[in-house]
Amino acid sequence: MTRVVSYNILAGGYSFRERGAKRTEQLLKIIRSAQPDIVGLPEGINPQVPGPMVAAELAEALGMQLVPGGLPTSRQDYQTAFMTRLPIVSVKHYDRPGILARPLLEVCVEEENGQHLTIFVIHLSASFNRGRAGGHIRMREMQEILKIMEPLRLAGKPHLLMGDFNTLSPKDAFTASALLKYVVGLDVKRKDKTLNDGHPYLDSVVPPKLRIFNPLLHIVARTPFLLALFDLAASIYAPRGCIRLLTREYQDCFRRLHPSEQGFTCPAAAPAGRIDYIFANSVLAERLEMCRVLETGEDDLPGEQASDHLAITAEFGAGVIADQPVTSSSDMSMHS
Incomplete structure (x- = not known):
């Protein structure tokens, strides 16, 4: 069994309206309530704030390794990040200047049963003040991400895509x-x-x-x-195109198990829509056993006290173990 969490922790876990106060403890209560093996953070690191980073504090408290994403195209933007307690097989960053505002982060881990699972963490462009052009920007990003994931898809290897998509799904309420x-x-x-x-x-x-x-x-x-x-x-x-494109190839984990529930994730203080997702390829989707939105954390902490997004978690059973090449967990590769 492998449990994952996708969580936009807002500005790297800092509250700038409160003089840069950290939200480490609040975020820990939300994340720990899911007992995850893997955590993807679309706004995991704020490059404008000197260390120690909230993401590093979270990883240490959870007993996980921290993998920073690549630097975004804007210095005012945030980096994605990844945390896991599982052995890391490889890490790749995909920089696509002019196409992806933030590099796509790919991490392959070894599950407890020895299988390899590849996770992609994204944060698609918001660009809401650009009207329909914003939807076209996210569509272009999604087309590129689908190209990057194509080799894994064709090989039938288990992998998932999670993060903040800044887009509604077709037929979802808003x-x-x-x-x-x-x-x-x-x-x-x-x-x-x-x-x-x-x-x-x-x-x-x-x-x-x-x-x-x-x-x-x-x-x-x-x-x-x-x-x-x-x-x-x-x-x-409301723009929905890039999710429509993605669902041609991948399963929306929440919608697969909850066909009629809203599952709103943002804003946490006044949920209006679902823009945070975990998508699995068909091989991995067969192992899906649970997917839910984390509205509260430990000690019944309301999600709105930790971030402006609610986290989403999914659990995958062991499934059938396929033959895989033996790869050392220290084999870390970086690609652009």
Whole structure:
């Protein structure tokens, strides 16, 4: 049995609205509640903050190895990261300047029964303030990621893709009114307009040419009838293309086991949609035994006290052991 967790810990685990306070203990309570073997962190490391890193503290407390992802194209962005208690067989970073905003992180581990399992950790571009162009950016990223994973797919080797996709799945519900009220609330409380703390604000989701209507959005957020219209429009126009493309080749672990549940993951304080996923190839999906969203952690800690995303976890049974080449756990390869 192998249990994995995908968790966007927000800005590398720091709260910049609270003078850079760490959320290590809160995050540990969420992660430990799942008792994982593997943890993928889409916003695992904040390069702007000097060490010791929250991710390193998490790994040490959990008795896991930490693997940092490659540097993103923007110095203001966050690195992906990976933690595991299982032996690491290999690590690869895929840099695709002009295509991937953040390098794709690939880690192959050896499961307890000796099988090799390959995990890809991603954080797709948000670019919500670019309108439909943002959806095209994520589609381009997904097409490239599918190309990278193709050799494993053709070989039928177990692997999964997890992280923050910043995209809704086809047919999934979307309570845009909850998101709007959440974002407007953050905007009202925001004192430092230059603060980049990982939270969404109106300017980060509204295209520049439409920001003159920001005051109108404040009115919409307070008007039930307008909120209902906002939900209808957002549900129709919300981008879903890259998940539709991905599901042609991979199984959505949560939806496979929960066909009708919402499974909202973001924002944690006002869940409006599902944008955090664990996808498995067909071989691995046959081993899927559990997948759920972690709404609370140890001591019943609410997820919103740890991050702006809720974590998602999945468990895979042992399955049939296939013949595999013997590879030392110290064989670490880095590719661009």
